[in-house]
Amino acid sequence: MLRRDFLRNLVITTGGLVVAPSLLSACGTSATSSGELVIGTPTNPTKLPANGEAIADGLAEEKGTLEILNWADYTNPEVIADFEKLFGVTIKTSIYDTEESAIAKLRNGTFKPDLIIGLTDTALARLSAAKLLQPINKSYIPHFTNLIGGLQSPYYDLDSQYTVAHVIYANGIAYRTDRIDSSVFTSGNGYDAMWDSAYKGKLAVLDSYRDTISLAMFQAGKNDVNTSDADVLSAAQENLIRLRNATNPKVDILSYQELPAGNRDIAFTWSGDILTALGYLPEGTPAESLGFWYPEQTITANDFLCIPKDSKAPVLAHKFIDYLLDTDVALKNQTYVGYQPALSTITVDTLLSSGAIPETLKDSLVTPEKYDSGQRLVSLSPDADALWLDAWAAFTAG
Amino acid sequence: MTRRRFRVLPTIIWGYVIWSLVPVIIAVAYSFNDGRSRTVWQGFSLRWWIGDPNASVLHDASMRNAIFNSLILAFTTVVIVIPIGISLAVGAHRLRGRSAKAVQGLTSVPLITPEIVVGAALLLTFTRLFTGIPLGFPAQLLGNVTFSISAVVVIVRARLVSIGSGFEEAARDLGATRFQALRYVLMPMLWPSVMASLVVVFATVIDDFVITSFLSSGVDSETVPLRIYSSVKGGATPALNALATLLVLTSFTVLICGLFGLSLWRKRHGDNGGLRAALADVTQADA
Amino acid sequence: MKQSPKIWPALAAPGATWLLALFGIPFYAVACVAFGTIDPIFRDAVPQWNPLAWDFGQAREVLASVLSGPLQGVFLRTIVYVLAAMITSFAIGFPVAYFLARHAGKRKLLLLTLVIVPFWVNYLMRMLAWVNLLSPSGLFSRFMGVFGIHYNWLDGSPITVVLGLVYGYVPFLILPMYATLERLDWRLVEAARDLGATSRQAFRLVTIPMAQAGMAAAAILIALPMFGDYYTNDLLSRSPRTEMLGNQIDFYVNNSQQPQRGAVLVLMLSALLLVALSWYLRSTSRYAKERTK
Numbered sequence: 001m002l003r004r005d006f007l008r009n010l011v012i013t014t015g016g017l018v019v020a021p022s023l024l025s026a027c028g029t030s031a032t033s034s035g036e037l038v039i040g041t042p043t044n045p046t047k048l049p050a051n052g053e054a055i056a057d058g059l060a061e062e063k064g065t066l067e068i069l070n071w072a073d074y075t076n077p078e079v080i081a082d083f084e085k086l087f088g089v090t091i092k093t094s095i096y097d098t099e100e101s102a103i104a105k106l107r108n109g110t111f112k113p114d115l116i117i118g119l120t121d122t123a124l125a126r127l128s129a130a131k132l133l134q135p136i137n138k139s140y141i142p143h144f145t146n147l148i149g150g151l152q153s154p155y156y157d158l159d160s161q162y163t164v165a166h167v168i169y170a171n172g173i174a175y176r177t178d179r180i181d182s183s184v185f186t187s188g189n190g191y192d193a194m195w196d197s198a199y200k201g202k203l204a205v206l207d208s209y210r211d212t213i214s215l216a217m218f219q220a221g222k223n224d225v226n227t228s229d230a231d232v233l234s235a236a237q238e239n240l241i242r243l244r245n246a247t248n249p250k251v252d253i254l255s256y257q258e259l260p261a262g263n264r265d266i267a268f269t270w271s272g273d274i275l276t277a278l279g280y281l282p283e284g285t286p287a288e289s290l291g292f293w294y295p296e297q298t299i300t301a302n303d304f305l306c307i308p309k310d311s312k313a314p315v316l317a318h319k320f321i322d323y324l325l326d327t328d329v330a331l332k333n334q335t336y337v338g339y340q341p342a343l344s345t346i347t348v349d350t351l352l353s354s355g356a357i358p359e360t361l362k363d364s365l366v367t368p369e370k371y372d373s374g375q376r377l378v379s380l381s382p383d384a385d386a387l388w389l390d391a392w393a394a395f396t397a398g
Numbered sequence: 399m400t401r402r403r404f405r406v407l408p409t410i411i412w413g414y415v416i417w418s419l420v421p422v423i424i425a426v427a428y429s430f431n432d433g434r435s436r437t438v439w440q441g442f443s444l445r446w447w448i449g450d451p452n453a454s455v456l457h458d459a460s461m462r463n464a465i466f467n468s469l470i471l472a473f474t475t476v477v478i479v480i481p482i483g484i485s486l487a488v489g490a491h492r493l494r495g496r497s498a499k500a501v502q503g504l505t506s507v508p509l510i511t512p513e514i515v516v517g518a519a520l521l522l523t524f525t526r527l528f529t530g531i532p533l534g535f536p537a538q539l540l541g542n543v544t545f546s547i548s549a550v551v552v553i554v555r556a557r558l559v560s561i562g563s564g565f566e567e568a569a570r571d572l573g574a575t576r577f578q579a580l581r582y583v584l585m586p587m588l589w590p591s592v593m594a595s596l597v598v599v600f601a602t603v604i605d606d607f608v609i610t611s612f613l614s615s616g617v618d619s620e621t622v623p624l625r626i627y628s629s630v631k632g633g634a635t636p637a638l639n640a641l642a643t644l645l646v647l648t649s650f651t652v653l654i655c656g657l658f659g660l661s662l663w664r665k666r667h668g669d670n671g672g673l674r675a676a677l678a679d680v681t682q683a684d685a
Numbered sequence: 686m687k688q689s690p691k692i693w694p695a696l697a698a699p700g701a702t703w704l705l706a707l708f709g710i711p712f713y714a715v716a717c718v719a720f721g722t723i724d725p726i727f728r729d730a731v732p733q734w735n736p737l738a739w740d741f742g743q744a745r746e747v748l749a750s751v752l753s754g755p756l757q758g759v760f761l762r763t764i765v766y767v768l769a770a771m772i773t774s775f776a777i778g779f780p781v782a783y784f785l786a787r788h789a790g791k792r793k794l795l796l797l798t799l800v801i802v803p804f805w806v807n808y809l810m811r812m813l814a815w816v817n818l819l820s821p822s823g824l825f826s827r828f829m830g831v832f833g834i835h836y837n838w839l840d841g842s843p844i845t846v847v848l849g850l851v852y853g854y855v856p857f858l859i860l861p862m863y864a865t866l867e868r869l870d871w872r873l874v875e876a877a878r879d880l881g882a883t884s885r886q887a888f889r890l891v892t893i894p895m896a897q898a899g900m901a902a903a904a905i906l907i908a909l910p911m912f913g914d915y916y917t918n919d920l921l922s923r924s925p926r927t928e929m930l931g932n933q934i935d936f937y938v939n940n941s942q943q944p945q946r947g948a949v950l951v952l953m954l955s956a957l958l959l960v961a962l963s964w965y966l967r968s969t970s971r972y973a974k975e976r977t978k
Contacts (some may be wrong), residue, residue, distance in 0.1 A: 036726055069616070072632050077452075092460075094616030095628065101940030107729070108525040110533050111616050126942075129726055201840040248841050250923045254631060263821055263837070382728050389943070394755040397933065398762065398925035407784040414781050415799045418856070421814035422806050424824065428817065437823040486700025492693040501697055504704050506966065510905060511958060512913025514931050518938045518951045519711035526732050527714050544707040547700055576692050605807040607916060612939065626809045630816055630920055639817075642810035649805045 045155035054135035062313040069113035076336035115317040121156040125379035133162040140318035143325035163304035167339035170300040174274040175266040177291040185293040191219035197246040204250040204267040209392035228384030237391035275338030292364035300374025429639035446637040468621040472604040483550025508548040517612030534615030541609040557591040597656035719948035730945035747949040763930040770850035778858040786866035803856040841924025865899025
């Protein structure tokens with residue numbers, strides 16, 4: 001029953017018919033084509049321009065190596081080892097730290113992977129314009145139907161021509177319950193906690209300019225996370241500089257390790273991170289010491305899998321995508337990675353009843369309602385992007 | 399009064415030696431830690447070296463790959479840079495006038511250029527100008543050779559200065575051509591510099607981080623320093639300490655072999671400087 | 686008989702050509718990227734190979750940012766850190782080199798070896814060692830905890846970064862300093878003592894002036910790499926509060942799609958290098974002249 005509601009809501013959202021008015025009207029801009037950037041939004045979904053032909057059907061998979069470009073600790077090593085055994089191949093993984101560096105390195109030839117895991121909509125317009133991706137041949141991906149209905153044809157890539165959804169998550173604040181009481185977030189503006197100098201030196205924000213600048217916007221009550229308004233951005237920049245002066249934050253994506261290790265008390269991060277963190281708790285620290293505040297106004301998102309145009313092992317890449325969409329494999333992956341797979345077969349209830357998620361962290365799970373009501377980050381036009389990057393540079397330059 | 403300085407200085411130098419070496423010794427010690435921690439001692443074990451079937455240096459394919467890449471890069475760089483460097487040093491030593499100054503300047507600049515400048519410049523060059531050269535091992539090799547040429551030139555030039563031109567002139571008086579004087583008189587006398595260069599360049603390249611990192615192409619061209627850098631930030635096990643120790647051991651082995659080779663050569667050629675002279679040969683590069 | 690010895694230029698040619706091609710030309714490429722244009726969609730740098738068509742707009746913007754904008758903080762901070770690290774390195778390294786050169790006596794070879802050992806230990810391993818020690822559960826933090834000092838050394842502390850730079854680069858100071866001091870003519874110092882100077886006066890008025898050129902060279906030798914350092918800061922602190930110039934260059938050239946800004950910063954660093962290079966060449970040629978006396 002929950003599944004049907006979930007499906008229905010997502011189909012409606014991406015179809016652009018009935019939308020949660022007060023929120024999506026703020027975030028939706030029409031599908032813009034700045035130069036050659038084709039950007040889809042929830043209110044104006046887009047079909048990406050063609051970039052060559054997909055591989056033919058029924059080819060045999062390649063032998064040898066499959067090179068994957070991935071975030072650190074973002075796929076269960078056992079899942080990888082199982083695939084290697086299943087197909088008799090070797091998998092090598094190159095790591096990226098931020099989306100921007102991944103795009104830069106893909107474009108200048110530093111990275112030449114066969115499969116990319118974990119990029120999001122904010123990267124897609126540029127990847128498509130740079131003609132870096134090849135169309136997906138779904139005949140190799142029978143498990144495609146396991147995906148949440150709404151994500152089978154997402155607004156940023158109608159008909160999933162180039163991408164296959166991977167996990168869903170939201171932005172929020174992870175914290176140590178043994179150092180910070182949850183009432184800090186519920187009395188007044190929960191975001192204010194990130195500006196509290198009581199946490200100086202024990203606080204972190206994400207090394208991701210779209211997410212962290214949005215944090216500053218949400219704290220100030222602004223919801224348009226795709227804005228190109230210079231005033232809003234400069235206010236957000238000032239706000240971030242205030243944060244920096246008050247709390248001396250770390251700016252990285254390592255909170256999933258540092259928080260359980262006790263080196264941080266509070267971190268603005270992606271919701272999956274707090275579940276990954278469970279695996280990094282030292283002996284003697286109970287799972288209940290981790291907490292997550294899921295804000296009412298926040299970003300919800302999904303990332304995806306995609307195959308570069310000059311992949312040397314496209315059939316294997318397709319097979320790996322199919323493999324990750326298998327329910328059992330996805331569950332096994334989730335126990336290590338933490339993030340929720342974007343499969344309709346794995347609902348919030350499944351995860352809770354599997355015992356993998358402690359009660360104290362069930363707020364971090366993204367339910368269909370939460371997914372709908374969150375803001376979506378979409379690609380920006382080059383001019384808007386420049387404003388965002390300048391604000392970020394001012395923040396990180398100290 | 400002089401006695402007071404005597405007491406202060408030894409304290410400083412021994413204090414320095416301890417401060418300089420003890421952290422490294424501790425890091426090496428923790429590579430034998432039984433648990434996953436790099437900071438809390440949990441007993442002695444070889445698991446991170448050979449025991450653990452997944453994460454030990456012996457069994458982790460990516461770590462073995464890093465070691466392999468480091469060794470290959472260092473060896474290949476040495477093989478290429480030594481002939482070029484010797485040739486450049488010998489030729490430049492005898493040039494006169496403006497071309498001498500130009501070459502001198504050209505070889506001195508890399509010595510004091512921050513690696514990040516060279517790395518960034520080479521990255522931009524290989525991605526926008528010399529695009530035929532792929533990033534990864536080819537680019538890393540060219541970058542490291544470029545950066546090491548000056549070190550070889552410094553070592554060889556120092557030796558040339560101390561040899562002087564007397565021997566060659568004597569050979570030429572006896573009828574040898576310039577080329578013969580070079581080949582049969584000067585070159586053999588340059589052997590210590592060859593060995594010293596080999597040691598210095600090998601150690602420099604195997605430890606190189608910035609240039610190798612800027613010109614890398616993902617996991618295939620990852621060397622040990624790159625691996626250490628990317629792993630320190632994330633939950634690394636003591637296997638990382640073991641990997642770093644292995645790198646240090648490799649450099650030391652090459653150094654010791656080089657020093658012995660130099661001492662032997664010196665003894666055979668009647669020079670009794672011994673180990674100290676050999677050390678001077680090798681550290682000449684940094685003077 | 687005076688023949689023009691073609692053999693020498695012939696020998697020097699391969700090396701010189703290599704350096705021109707892979708050192709000289711890349712500098713030109715950096716300039717072409719810095720003074721080129723920006724692709725409108727990706728805002729990626731499009732190099733301009735013709736110097737006559739160079740566009741200095743982006744360079745002016747970065748310069749403005751350095752002089753009065755967001756990059757001003759980074760620039761000033763880098764200068765302060767490098768100066769602090771250099772002075773501390775001298776404070777530690779000079780006595781060590783002096784002792785080695787003058788008073789080591791029987792233990793000289795042993796001490797020299799021990800002082801040289803850090804050279805052969807990978808820089809990153811030496812930093813890794815300190816990261817382990819300084820982490821909250823590390824030995825150093827626990828040791829300090831015994832005295833009641835509970836401080837997170839890795840939380841973006843400038844002291845940690847500066848001391849990290851010192852730890853990393855002081856061996857590169859000691860060896861040239863030792864080489865300089867070893868070759869000084871100590872008889873002049875003794876002569877000064879014979880003439881009635883105290884040891885302190887002799888040190889100040891004879892030793893230091895003789896060693897000056899070598900000291901300047903050693904100072905440059907460690908200051909320049911420090912200006913481009915980014916990994917020390919990256920390992921010991923991951924906070925904007927200690928962001929250095931090298932981090933900005935690394936970010937723009939490697940991890941962003943605006944390498945043009947990185948190229949401009951590289952040029953600025955190179956300009957600094959040119960100034961220092963002329964100083965270095967002057968002091969080493971003076972030093973070399975004194976050596977051959």
